[in-house]
Amino acid sequence: MADESRFVTLASNAAAPQALRPDVTSGRRRLPLAWLATVPFFAYTIAFLFLPAGSVLIGAFQDNENKATFANIRLLFHHPYIDAYRTSIEISLVTAVLGAVFGLLIAYAAIRDGTPKFIRSGLTTFAGVAANFGGIPLAFAWIATLGPLGVVTTWLRRAGWDPTEHGFQLFSKTGVELVYMYFQLPLMILVIAPAIDGLRKEWREAASNLGAKQWQFWRYVGIPVLMPSLLGAVILLFGNAFAAYATAYSLTSGTVNIVPVLIGAYYTGNVLDNPHLAQALAFGMFVVLAVMMLLYIPLQRRAARWAK
Amino acid sequence: MAPSAYLWLGLAAIYFILPLYATLAFSLKKNVAGAPCCTLANYSWVIHNSDFWHTIKVSFVLAIETIVISLILFVPTIYWVHLKLPRLRPVIAFLALIPFVVPPIVMVVGLLRVFQGTPHWFYGEPWGFLAAAYVILAFPYMFFSLDAGFRAIDVHTLTEASQSLGASWPTTLVKVILPNIRAAALAGSFLALAIVMGEFTIANLAAFHTFPIFLQYVNESAGFPAGALTLLSFMITWAAMGSLLLVGRRRGGRGAMIAGTR
Amino acid sequence: MTYLRLENLHRDFGTVKALNGINIDVGEGEFLSLLGPSGCGKTTALRLVAGFDRPNAGRIIVDGKDVTNVSPNKRDMGMVFQAYSLFPNMTARQNVEFGLRIRGKHRSERGSKAGDLLELVGLGHAGDRFPHQLSGGMQQRVALARALAIEPRVLLLDEPLSALDAKVRVQLREEIRRIQLELGITTLYVTHDQEEALAISDHVAVMYGGVIEQMGSPAEMYTTPATPFVAEFIGTMNRLEARVVDPATGEVEHAGLRLHVDAARQRSAGERVLVLIRPESLEIQAAGGDANGGVDGNVFRGEVITQTFLGPVTRVKVVGGELALTADMSTARAAALPIGSSVVARVPSGDLRLLSLPEDGMASVGVDPDAE
Amino acid sequence: MEDYEAQEVEFWAKLEEEGMSRSSMLRRSVAAAAGLTVLGSASTALGMSKMRAAAPTHMTQDAFKQLVVDAKKEGHLNTIALPPDWANYAEALHDFPRKYGIGITNDNPDGSSAQENQAIVSLKGDKRAPDAVDVGVSFAISGTNQGLYAPYFNLNYKTIPRALKNTHGYWMGDYWGAVSIGYNKSLVPNPPKTFKDLMKPEYKGKVAINGSPLTSNSAIAVVIATAIANGGSVSDVGPGIDFWAEMKKNGNYIPVGTTSQTVASGQTPISLDWDYNNYAYVTEFPAASWGFTIPSDGVYGGYYAQAINATAPHPNAARLWEEFLYSDQGQIIWLKGGAHPARFADLVARKVIPAAVLAKLPSAAIYNKVKFASLAQQTAAKNLIAQQWPTKVGS
Secondary structure, eight states, X not given: OOOTTOBOOSTTOTHHHHHHSOOTTOOSOOOOGXXXXXXXXXXXXXXXXXXXXXHHHHHTTBOTTSOBOSHHXXXXXXXTHHHHHHHXXXXXXXXXXXXXXHHHHHHHHHHSTTSOHHHHHHHHHHHHHHTTOOHHHHHHHHHHHHSTTOHHHHHHHHXXXXXXXXXXXXXXXXXXXXXXXXXXXXXXXXXXXXXXXXXXXXXXXXXXXXXXXXXXXXXXXXXXXXXXXXXXXXXXXXXXXXXXXXXXXXXXXXXXXXXXXHHHHHHHOSSOOOHHHHHHHHHHHHHHHHHHHHHHHHHHHHHTTTOO | OOHHHHHHHHHHHHHHHHHHHHHHHHHTOOSSTTOOSOOOHHHHHHHTOHHHXXXXXXXXXXXXXXXXXXXXXXXXXXXXXXXTOGGGHHHHHHHHHHHHHSOHHXXXXXXXXXXTTSOHXXXXXXXXXXXXXXXXXXXXXXXXXXXXXHHHSOHHHXXXXXXXXXXXXXXXXXXXXXXXXXXXHHHHHHHHHHHHHHOOHHHHHTTOOOHHHHHHHHHHHTSHHHHHHHHHHHHHHHHHHHHHHHHHHHHTOOBOOOOOOO | OEEEEEEEEEEEETTEEEEEXXXXXXXXXXXXXXXXXXXXXXXXXXXXXXXXXXXXXXXXXXXXXXXXXXXXXXXXXXXXXXXXXXXXXXXXXXXXXXXXXXXXXXXXXXXXXXXXXXXXXXXXXXXXXOGGGSOHXXXXXXXXXXXXXXXXXXXXXXXXXXTSOHHHHXXXXXXXXXXXXXXXXXXXXXXXXXXXXXXXOSEEEEEETTEEEEEEOXXXXXXXXXXXXXXXXXXXXXXXXXXXXXXXXXXEEETTEEEEOGGGGGSOTTOEEEEEEOGGGOEEEEOOTTOOOOSSXXXXXXXXXXXXXXXXXXXXXXXXXXEEEEEEEEXXXXXXXXXXXXEEEEOOGGGOEEEEOOTTSOSOOOOOTTOO | OOOHHHHHHHHHHHHHHHTTTTOOBOSOOOOGGGOOOOOOOOOOOOXXXXXXXXXXXXXXXXXXXXXXXXXXXXXXXXXESOOTTSTTHHHHHHHHHHHHOOEXXXXXXXXXXXXXXXXXXXXXXXXXXXXXEEEEHHHHHHHHHTTOEEOOBOTTGGGSOGGGBOXXXXXXXXXXXXXXXXXXXXXXXXXXXXXXXXXXXXXXXTEEESSOXXXXXXXXXXXXXXXXXXXXXXXBOHHHHHHHXXXXXXXXXXXXXXXXXXXXXXXXXXXXXXXXXXXXXXXXXXXXXXXXXXXXXXXXXEEEEEEEETTOSSHHHHHHHHHHXXXXXXXXXXXXXXXXXXXXXXXXXXXXXOHHHHHTSOOHHHHTTOBOOOHHHHHHHHHHHHHHIIIIIOO
């Protein structure tokens, strides 16, 4: 069975929606002493997670004299910042959805009965590495592959089909999306594997026994059962692509205009020094992710209404 | 086996291997005009580079430190939550998702702001500032790993059995609980290792010289050896992941195998 | 009137012969159980019939048509699995409707049919619940209704009760039988529980090691087991290895104990035989003064070692010398024979069954019927 | 405090006046956005405040001996963001310790100017704080305004051109360079001679810039240079942005940021960068058969500046380091890296430059056309680029 790779599903973990569900039964309760034991943990998360995140959020509403202002936030709705959000969201959505779809197909192909075991082990370890691959090394690997003088470009050109003549450009939004898939697919494979393990053989057989063809099983049973995990995975992949920075930067020099690159430019660059605008941009990212979560929760709840 | 399964696996293999192949081809080139393949000189350059070993060491020690702090911080907390405060579990699970939605570039901006002016041993040393940040980055992976581990064992029975035999809380935790979640702790630890060995943004913006920084630096400045270094670092991470899988298999444990730093 | 025929089915998994040439005929409307310990091949046989697996040799014929190579979704066979086979994302009603939905039946037709079937299995009120909201027994009822909804040519049940509580198990098996009779549907039932098989089947096929040991009605299986394995597997049985001493009187000898067995009269002297004694045919009395002869002189003295309370009946283990016998007696009478009391056991010679044993063959197949 | 802005305006005015022929800037652009960091082990901690009080502002030949003694007493020097392979810094970092027996910890070799000033602030009072920095001029000015630097007039202060130094000694230019076109001779048999040439169809998919104009000074310089070549000027960079938008549209511009790896592998057959960067590639990558030219249609230059941390942990060592850099020896070290040192004219006049070093440099004539941008012009250029680059050149 699914012994060696019982990976914990991050995305499909039901914790997220649960956590956000208001606890109706709680009422008023004494604060028991048992809480004291969690003080170190909460102290740590407050110090190193909430304070930094909070300080960024506050900084977004300050000007260079630390006076309160909405100017930075207002600026986000103008060019080129609003375009950066649009591009970031588009790239993240495209790579999250495509990554989820193809990652699922690849993971299923590797995990299903009948595929040799070693393929699964090999794929999951590889995915662990590739999910961490990024930045200039990844960008260069792709330039060397599909850049104007890349290995594959050269092969194709020799075969009489020049990809650049047919509108392909590695240093474009499409190119960035193609490259992002290099870490999106592995992440999806890792995240979805336990959910695929959870698909029971009995369901497939029962469906088949009742007359369903392969696609009908997936349409009525497989995909609906996986849906909560899939939605969670899409959110995770979205966040993953949304925060990615170095890869797109080294590949496109800001011509593919995404938010983290702008933040980097404004906060640390040699050129533009406007930390409060950077903080406002970060605040905007936070808002986008929060909105994604808000869209995700009802979808998730609907998809998982049959679950415990 | 269905041909479509092989088709997808084949396409995936092509997609994943080609860029590595292109990198490999470049890493074997000689730095001489028109020279044919091949040379291992670039690999030798990496292996004989003292910065390579130095930064590997820094990152590795940092990873160990991150792991130790994470375990000390999270194991007792998650244990306690499973034992006494189950209602807190979803709250912590939600907190564990936050590092996913706060981009590292945002994190580091905030961390630098908040901790500026703190003593040098913390602010100025990777062992202080960076380790503190990495514990947060590792938090989701550690939490979901450990949480699965704790769910797989019967915390209450183990604790009650231990205490009925006269063990104190710390003894119970160290002697009874820890061995039972060893696999989960190891899985989380290797993930933390993978994160620390790969994290670039925070180390870069906070100005610390770790292995990923070296990797990036070589990629920008050293030309030929960069490909070699990229592949070597790929292998190193792969080895770490492989050991994670082995540990998981041997101990029958579960582990999250996701990490995300780019 | 054979409706379902399994003809010389072979199935190998590597070097393991899961099925080694089995032949089964099931008549129309008949309820046949495949009974055997785990690993005997019974589930393999069922999966071949369902089409989830293909035989290495042999044929499966339904209503005169060879379906051996028909894919499972075209066989029209309703299957009930051991457990957890309900689609978790559908309500009970949607599960039952599934096969009809696949067949493109109209919503209203589906609805009324599913409603009827849920009523039939006693779950008319629970149609809108999701599987995780149903108990194990209820889930299996839904699974049964789902299998029946497609009006299958054959109903296949793969240990449908094994995951349930004892009480639910008995209750549900009776309902399965009731519904099967009501619908007159040809049924193949796989189980490792001999009591269950005997209770609900028209016919039982006992399987062991990929072959069929014996096939027959429950009563035949119980009273006249054809092989040592069947004797062991069905019911509780005292088994004594013996040799025929005198075919004329039917006398056999086991470790110094001489018994008269009617069935031994056709045997030849010196033949190795297995004497089978049902616990209920042993008659136990306190060792009183008149412990003489008995009906056929089949008397055995010993001491009560254990008593197992089984309700109206109590099972008593009597040990004397090297011999240990298990006897069933009414609980009322057993109360008079506490552990440690000396007893006399008698058995009528006509109640003893005899099986030939090969000269150097195995005496016991070592089956533990509770082993699953 | 002085009105530095007024001073700065004055400086740039002077600069324009003098035509500032032979000088401009040097290498040290940027891999900034993805910069690098070394926090090496900490150096010896000494009584800083006492040392600082003792550190001199005006150096004289007589006081120099005492400076060497005091610096040796401090025993260590912290530098920051000095890439060893740029402007021949490796040699400087090697020779200084040999000459004075004072060890150097070079942090964050690939850091940006912003990070350098940040380090002065964030590591204030820390023994690991940088003693001296090498920053872009705009950062030198803002650092001075923030009071980050200590004024210091080294022995050779006088021979630094007036235009290249702060009159109050807070900073002084160290080296300069001009925007150039580097090319791979085997992949580009017919190399471009002007910026306008880059538009030719034969360079499709071949032209890259060193970094993004959103974060990199050298990339901004490239945009300004192409603006000059296309009818714009240092105060009108719009034509430069439009030029690259057009380059992007016709497919000549590949927006990948040049790194030594892309140069070495031939993936960026043409790279626009400071002359000293392209100069370095020539010897560094024989495999790439690299060459470079300074296009005559847009000679635009820039330079970097040295400054001493006002709260340096090793104030005397920092001053000794400046003395070393501005000595003939230090200046020639830079020149060997293709970077024109601040005292270049003085060195030429005194004929102390080895002929072999001079021979490797591009002809002096082209540098006579060099143009510089004032800080205000640079800021305007940056703001316009920040606004328009992502949308006009972006997809």
